[in-house]
Amino acid sequence: MDNNLAKKELIKLAKRAYRNGEVPVGAFVVNENDQIIGRGANKTHQTKDGLMHAELIAIRQAEKRLGDWRLKGCTLYVTLEPCLMCLGAIGNSRIDRVVYVLKDPLFGSVASKLSTAQVKKMYPKLKVEKLRGEEEVAELMTSFFKDLRTREKKFRMGANN
């Protein structure tokens, strides 16, 4: 899939999460023909379910679409470097390739907390790529956490309505 098109779709999904008060992470799965077969926008807080990461929602939708939990030949695109749980789900689902935009030094597990070499050892066939041009994704994240701090501050000062 064209990188700019992919980023546009990812931003759209991340903004959907943002609008719902969620950490703005978006993900989608494409098949070998670059058709989108699963989309996800993070919704851990709405659902109070820590498993509802964008990647897991997208993978589950793709599995339902194909009627198979094996997503061979598929690529997962995601705004943020996947955490260990999502990397494991990507590995279990036999996805071929994961493409992310922004590194996550805290929980990211395909370059940050786990090195690319460690991932290669666990999933020899999995390709991991980072897209350039993370500015828009980074701004979205910064803006979300700034909003959150402002809301928390207001709340602590009793100005929350």
Next chain:
Amino acid sequence: MDNNLAKKELIKLAKRAYRNGEVPVGAFVVNENDQIIGRGANKTHQTKDGLMHAELIAIRQAEKRLGDWRLKGCTLYVTLEPCLMCLGAIGNSRIDRVVYVLKDPLFGSVASKLSTAQVKKMYPKLKVEKLRGEEEVAELMTSFFKDLRTREKKFRMGANN
């Protein structure tokens, strides 16, 4: 929780998976008072959903029960060493302790594919324990895969009805 009681409950859950034609893995989550707040029996094949590992089902049920995705103070018991996805979910959910019975050299990620030291580095607070006496769990797994091979063989020979 008493180890024998824990194993009894785990075997019950694993057998439930087995009866449904699933790899026999069972898991449950207990709170600080050793009350079971979430149970899971593997059902990836029934649901065609690779995320339906016993651990994830048990974690989701515990989250729903508590109305919170943070399971601080909780312990997850499981028949089989958790895979990377389940380890990540355990980490994300802030579970304190994971106790497993049988090692999984293929996908296990708290001692086999990832070393205990690597897990410690990623989740410094997570305690990982292995229960002794894995015979019953091992037998269940062996029996399941033996059945599976027999069925496959029959199917290939055209004797499947």
